[in-house]
Amino acid sequence: MESRPHHPKLSQKTAVETMQRLEGIVASAMDGIITIDDEQRVILFNPAAERMFGLPANEALGQHISRFMPERHRPAHAAHIHRFTETGVTNRQMGSLGAISGLRADGKEFPIEASISQVEIGGERLATVILRDITERKAAEDALLESRRRMEGIVESAMDALITVDEGQQIVLFNPAAERMFGIAAKDAIGSPIERFIPERFRHGHAAHIRLFKETGVTNRRMGALGAISGLRANGEEFPVEASISQVRIGDGKLATVILRDITERKANEDSRQLLAREVDHRAKNALAVVQALVSLTRAETKEAFIVAVRGRVSALSRAHSLLAQNRWEGGDLAAVLTEETRAYQSVNQLMIGGPSVTLTPNAVQPVSLLIHELATNAVKYGALSVTEGRVDVSWRILPSLELELRWTETGGPAVQKPETRGFGSTLVTEVATRQLAGELDISWPPTGMRLIATLPRSVYRPDISTGSVSGEEVAPKSLEAGSAGRILVVEDETLIAMELCNELESRGWEIIGPAATTDEAMRLVGGSQLPDVAVLDVNLGGNPVYPFAEWLQTHGVPFLFCTGYEQLDDHHSFKNRTTIRKPVNMTLLEGELRRIRQLT
Missing domain, CATH: 3.40.50.2300 (Response regulator)
Structure with missing residues (x-):
């Protein structure tokens, strides 16, 4: 077989070209390339490394590689390099140093990502480190991490409950406010369907809201709003919540986040306001009805007497209402009621009031005011207050039976005797005491003056706070056809x-x-x-x-x-x-x- 001739010049030329190519690759590389010898001294420092470290190659060559890293990292770096040159493995993974810190010529630290390889040439072991400046990437990662931390902080510290669900309505986020609101830990809520926190009777309607929102971004109420709905705590308790919903697309899927606010207290306040408004309306109409009844029932011989009688009774009602209003409709002090109704006679020392502290209930203030007004009016017309020598003593006490005993005693007035007929005033006194206040009434007529004892049930006062010939008026005549209707x-x-x-x-x-x-x-x-x-x-x-x-x-x-x-x-x-x-x-x-x-x- 004929062998091919060997051309030394051609082989040398090829080797030179190959070397030139390699040098060109190294010189044009975007990453920094540094080669070191067994003593970790730099023998190659490419242009990218010059730009990265701010140092020309002629000043870097011969320098120990540790020059290009912060001093605090040098012992660990030396250990990495030593291990690698002996085993080909770093403390992290084969050939990889990962993200480390570099040191520029001006002393500024910066993050780099590095990998290392080695080769033996002529008995000498060389190591090459490829470096990439990741300052911008690290800044972006840090910014992203900071943004994530802020978002997590917002979610964690939010006063409103935040619940995020995937497209299958499974919970993927359950913040601390949601834990407190529903009485369940996040680890027990995540992965479960959100409908577990909705009363069963509302689940079908909730599912319809969610389907509509996923398709259109609008609920049955309005965009992103679920309004006031009911929530279900882990212990089975229902409570009112105000909710809004939003969604975001991540990749090929969508996540929906519901923001919930417990409005139990607000709902209670609203209900209280509505009840108060309703009660005020009721009381106002009732007061007008009482005034109408007073006008209708009052009898007098003259128009002037009629006006005086009506005006006095309406004034008594007005004083009772003023006292109730001052006390936020929670009742009224008995002494204050008596003082208001008898104020005109106290300046001449004809009337003495005394007794323990007793707070009347709201329903008792008005009838007691009317009772005292009628007694005072009768005393002025016919009794002890009709003469300057007369005197009236008003006292009260709580009996062992917890009933309230109210006494009205007249002395020093004209001689009196029991009246033969009952007018409207005397009827009113009896009806108020016995029927409206559900008490008992004892009226006696000794010659020295009329005496009244009203024994009223404990329901007329608040235990938690409190330790007649009258006007001579006649009621309307009866129908001659009574019972025919x-x-x-x-x-x-x-x-x-x-x-x-x-x-x-x-x-x-x-x-x-x-x-x-x-x-x-x-x-x-x-x-x-x-x-x-x-x-x-x-x-x-x-x-x-x-x-x-x-x-x-x-x-x-x-x-x-x-x-x-x-x-x-x-x-x-x-x-x-x-x-x-x-x-x-x-x-x-x-x-x-x-x-x-x-x-x-």
Whole structure:
């Protein structure tokens, strides 16, 4: 076989070209390339390394490689290099030094990413380090990390609950506020469906909201808003929350984040405001109805006397309301009530007031004011206050039975005797004390002056805070055809309104059963006797609803209507369509409705 001739010049030329290529690659490389000998001294320092470290190659060559790293890292670096030259492995991974710090000629540190390789040439072992300046990348990574930390801090410290779910509605984020709100740790919530925190009856509607939002970015309410909804705590407790939702696309998927705010306290405040507004409306209409009843029931021989009587009673109501308003409708001090109603007579020392601290309940302030007003008016007209020598002592005490005993004692006035007839004033005193206040009344007429003892139940005052010939007025004449219209039960706790209703209805031919001030009293009136043909019911009886008795009437087939100051019967939906007459009462309208509902049965 004929061998090919060897051309030394050609081989030398090829080697030179190869070397030139390699030198060109090294010189044009974007990464810094540094080669060191066994003593870790630089024998190659390419242009990229010159730019990276700010040092020309002729100054770098022969320098120890440690010159190009911060002093604190030099011992660890020497250990890396020593290990690598012996085993070909660094402390990190084969050939990789990872992200380390470099030191420029001006002393400035900067981050670099490095890898190392070695080769043996002519018995000498050389190591080459390839370096990449990652200052910008590191800055971007640091900025991203800082942004992430800030975002995590915001999420962690947010007062509102933040819950993020994937497209399968599985929870992927559950912040501390959500943990507190729902009473469950994040580790137990993540991975579970979000519907576990929604009451079961709302889950179908919630799913519809989420589907619509995923498709359109709009919920059934408005963009991104779920509004006020109900949440479900881990212990099964439902509570009101206000929610909004947003979504973001990440890769091929979408994440939705729900922001939730517990509005339990706000909802309670709103309900309280609505209740207060409703109660104020009720009280205002009730007050007008009481005034209307006063005007209707007051009798006098002259127009002037009538005006004086009405004005005095309306003023008593006004003072009672002012006292209630000052005390935020939480009641009134008994001494203050007595002082206000008798202020005109205290300057001449004719009236003495004394007793322990007692706070009347809101429902008792007005009737007690009327009671004292009528007693004072009678004393001025006919009793001890009609002469300068007269005296009135008003005292009260809490009995061992916890009842409130109120005493009115007159002395030094004209000789008195028990009146033969009862006018409106005396009737009002008796009805207020015994029916509206549910107490007992003892009136005696010794010659020295009238004496009244009213024993009132503990319900008229707050235990947590408190340790008659009268006016001679006549009530309206009765109808000569009483009972011809039928038997009617009147349930009304306001004495004056009840008296007016009974008088007016009786004058129009109705036989009156009652009036009853409580549901128990109403049951006693009808439970053991013939049922009434119809009933008129006040809704609020001293703070207790009439609805249980209304249901009893309904089951026994007795037609009835409500007579109330409330604008709507929101607290009992089954009666919201029941006939309701608003106070102050239009008697013609009331009677017309009574006759109509009676004919329907």
